[in-house]
Amino acid sequence: MTGMRPGRLTGKSALVTGAGSGIGAATAELFAREGARVVVADVDKAGAAATVDRIRDEGGVAEPFVADVSDESEVEELVAFTVRTFGSVDVLQNYASNRGVVPEDRPVADSDPSVWARQLGVDLMGCVLTAKHAVPHMLRAGGGSIVNASSLVAWLSLEARPAYATAKAGVIGLSRSIAVEYGRQGVRCNVVAPGPIISPGTEAMYSAAQTEVLVEHVAAPRLGRPDDVALAALFLASPEAAFINGQVLVVDGGMSAYAPMVPSFRRLAEEG
Numbered sequence: 001m002t003g004m005r006p007g008r009l010t011g012k013s014a015l016v017t018g019a020g021s022g023i024g025a026a027t028a029e030l031f032a033r034e035g036a037r038v039v040v041a042d043v044d045k046a047g048a049a050a051t052v053d054r055i056r057d058e059g060g061v062a063e064p065f066v067a068d069v070s071d072e073s074e075v076e077e078l079v080a081f082t083v084r085t086f087g088s089v090d091v092l093q094n095y096a097s098n099r100g101v102v103p104e105d106r107p108v109a110d111s112d113p114s115v116w117a118r119q120l121g122v123d124l125m126g127c128v129l130t131a132k133h134a135v136p137h138m139l140r141a142g143g144g145s146i147v148n149a150s151s152l153v154a155w156l157s158l159e160a161r162p163a164y165a166t167a168k169a170g171v172i173g174l175s176r177s178i179a180v181e182y183g184r185q186g187v188r189c190n191v192v193a194p195g196p197i198i199s200p201g202t203e204a205m206y207s208a209a210q211t212e213v214l215v216e217h218v219a220a221p222r223l224g225r226p227d228d229v230a231l232a233a234l235f236l237a238s239p240e241a242a243f244i245n246g247q248v249l250v251v252d253g254g255m256s257a258y259a260p261m262v263p264s265f266r267r268l269a270e271e272g
Ligand SMILES: NC(=O)c1ccc[n+]([C@@H]2O[C@H](COP(=O)([O-])OP(=O)(O)OC[C@H]3O[C@@H](n4cnc5c(N)ncnc54)[C@H](O)[C@@H]3O)[C@@H](O)[C@H]2O)c1
Pocket: 017, 018, 019, 020, 021, 022, 023, 024, 041, 042, 043, 044, 047, 067, 068, 069, 070, 094, 095, 096, 097, 098, 099, 122, 123, 149, 150, 151, 152, 193, 194, 195, 196, 197, 198, 199, 200, 201, 202, 226
């Protein structure tokens, strides 16, 4: 943007999926502030348009693109659009997540394979398909950086979310494979694993009482915000992280540092 210090992504072209809401939107906006030209991709046309409007209002460069990341032909067109519009795809950020299946994600004995296919199709295969079509451009350009969204749920299970947990664990295996496969050619692939982040996708999921429980289990004075994850992703995407590849950066306010009994011990201490 004009009149500002050079950004950490100046001259880069960034493709962000799930950028119509929450963490993806915050990432697209932050990356534009840091000088990237951003393709704001989402299945939600209005959400993508709103993110682009906010970026342009701040003087940034962004274009919306409506695509379902689980559909290979749409992903192919999305990557082609990015290269056609901004000349390259230097940075790929995957945040698209199918929240619609959450109420249908049942314990495995009651599971419906079509629910698993819809969850894995977006949250895991979206990362596969975008990488499949973006990596050849990155290789031709001499390198690139990918950040995929996993979740704390990949290794700290919530009840009744097996398809989501499996998709998010798969994202870590996929990202490490990409890192090893293409790292020597300059393509890095890392993972952000958010803990409790209050976004449009999650705020309706938690009651006031559940939100209090979440607060009790973070080693921080508050729950997370989309920007907390976007800032971690910026570091991983930026040249400052040039020697960091195949890693998982947990952004959870210390939730995964908690021994499970700590809140109960605290309650006992309060009760005397
Ligand atoms: N918010 C949290 O607490 C949290 C915690 C752990 C992991 N995550 C992960 O971080 C990422 C972002 O989370 P969020 O809370 O901002 O989510 P969100 O629900 O607010 O946004 C997700 C976006 O993905 C889009 N999307 C859904 N299906 C799509 C498809 N098929 N193709 C393209 N776009 C599609 C939605 O329209 C939406 O704009 C997700 O991958 C999520 O699993 C979030």
